[in-house]
Amino acid sequence: MKRKIALGLLVAAAVSALPAAPHAGKSEVAKMTLKVGDTAPDFTLLSDQWKTVKLSDYRGKKNVFLAVYVLAFTGG
């Protein structure tokens, strides 16, 4: 069966010392600046194999599913 998802990218963006409930101080209500229909900004990131991965490398080749995880499961 052909895979429906051509590529999945997971950005593990965990912060180790994240407070569980940052009730002290002001917390900003976050909103993404990008919207559907925008050109995705190119990026170069390090993979788990220590290789650089560029979004533009997939241009014309594969769709990209970018999953950004805060407090990923890696313990990092």
Add this chain to the structure above:
Amino acid sequence: MDSPAANSAFAKQIGIKFPLLSDMNKKMLKSYGILKGYDVHEETFEWALRANIIIDKQGIIQFIEEGDSAVDPNTALTMCTTLHKKEPAN
């Protein structure tokens, strides 16, 4: 931020077959507007939003889901399937 080494260990642990990426310099998170600063105890800490983003072969964003709704990936997966079906067969 999780390092490539931490991601490598995690990738092996659960057997994933796609790249697990580290944004160690936070450039990507900033350019996508995902990294946010929060003031806690007179210090500013930065961490990222939970987000699912689908980008088509032309580099155009086709789907964005952020915050609590992005915890469940099923909507994004459905969008992936829809996008895949729209493509002409090669």
